[in-house]
Amino acid sequence: IKKYYSKKLLKGVLYMSLLGKEIRLSRLFNQKSGKLLAVAVDQAMARGIFEELMPIERKVSEIVAGGPDAITMHKGIANLCFRPHVGKAGLILKLSTFSPWQPNYDAWVTEVEEGIQLGADAVSMGCIVGGDDQPEQLRNLGIAAGRAASYGIPMIAHIYPRGNQIPEEEKNNWKHVAYAVRAGAELGVDIVKTKYTGDPESFHKVVSSTPAKVVVAGGDKGNNIEDYFKMVYDVIDAGGTGITFGRIVWNNPNPTAVVQSFKHIIHENGTVKEAVELYNELINEPIPNR
Numbered sequence: 001i002k003k004y005y006s007k008k009l010l011k012g013v014l015y016m017s018l019l020g021k022e023i024r025l026s027r028l029f030n031q032k033s034g035k036l037l038a039v040a041v042d043q044a045m046a047r048g049i050f051e052e053l054m055p056i057e058r059k060v061s062e063i064v065a066g067g068p069d070a071i072t073m074h075k076g077i078a079n080l081c082f083r084p085h086v087g088k089a090g091l092i093l094k095l096s097t098f099s100p101w102q103p104n105y106d107a108w109v110t111e112v113e114e115g116i117q118l119g120a121d122a123v124s125m126g127c128i129v130g131g132d133d134q135p136e137q138l139r140n141l142g143i144a145a146g147r148a149a150s151y152g153i154p155m156i157a158h159i160y161p162r163g164n165q166i167p168e169e170e171k172n173n174w175k176h177v178a179y180a181v182r183a184g185a186e187l188g189v190d191i192v193k194t195k196y197t198g199d200p201e202s203f204h205k206v207v208s209s210t211p212a213k214v215v216v217a218g219g220d221k222g223n224n225i226e227d228y229f230k231m232v233y234d235v236i237d238a239g240g241t242g243i244t245f246g247r248i249v250w251n252n253p254n255p256t257a258v259v260q261s262f263k264h265i266i267h268e269n270g271t272v273k274e275a276v277e278l279y280n281e282l283i284n285e286p287i288p289n290r
Contacts, residue, residue, distance in 0.1 A: 020152025024121045025190070028070055028090050028154065029241075033267040036191070036215055036242035038092060039063050039249050039259065040072040045097045045109075052251050057081050059250050062287055064089050066259025070121060072156075072244060075110050078118055090121040092156060095144055097126065104128045104163060106137060112147040122191070123148055124156035129180045130171075131163020138183060145188035156191040157184040158217070158244075174202035178209035185212035193217055193244045196231055200238040207239040218245035225258065229275040232265050242266055257282035 070090030093115035106126030161176035264270035
C-alpha cells in the first residue's frame, strides 16, 4: 500500500510540474505571435561596470515601459528593482555568470529554488562549449535543467561555442553554433540563447538542428540600430523564436523606443523599414518615468 501511494504521489507531482511549466511558458511567450522578446540586464558582473547600467532602477523602468515579454537579471537586482514591474513583464533569473577575468567560465551564483522564491517565470544559466572545461559546464547545466524540470520552471541556456579548443577562425561556423544549441536540448533546456550566425540560411540550419526553441543574443554588431532590426527580422524569418538583447537596448538614450521597435518586427510581422520608421518617430518622445 505504501508503495502504491508513493507512486500516486510521484505521478501527481510530475503532472503538477508539467502544468507549472506550461503556465510559466505561456507567460513568457507572446500570446499573439508565440515569440519571445526579452531584455538582459545581467551584464555588470559578467563584463564590468557600464555607466548606462549604473542607474539600474531607471533603466529597468524604461525597458519595461516598452513592453518586453521578460527581463533577465540576477537575484539582487530583481529583489531591489523588479517589484514595481510585477505583472508587466516576465522575470528570468540568471543562475550563473562569467566575469571580465574568466570570460569563458560561468560559475553558479544561485539555485533554481531561489528563482521559485522570487517568482521567476524561468531560470537561465550560461554555458560555454568547445573549451577545456566544457565537461564541467555541461554537467552544471544538466543538473540545473533537471532541478528546474522537477519544479515545473522553464530552463534557458545562454550557450556559445567560444571555448579555447575552437580555432578563432571557426568560432562563427554554423556547425559549432548548432552543436551548442543541440547540447542544450540534449540536457533538457527549453529555450536556447546563442549567437547569430550572420545570415538566415545558416541560422535556419542551427534552428533545424534542435527541438528546443532558439533565441539570439545581440552580440557586438556596434550601435547601428538598423543592423539589429535586420538581424531580428532574419532570425524570425529563419525560424528563430526571438531575441534576448542587452546592450543595444539599455545603451540607447531611449530604451523604450528600442523595445517597441523590436516588438513591431517580432510580434507584429513588421518589416525592417517599418521598424526604422517607428524608431525614428519614437526616439525623441519623452521617456516614461524619467
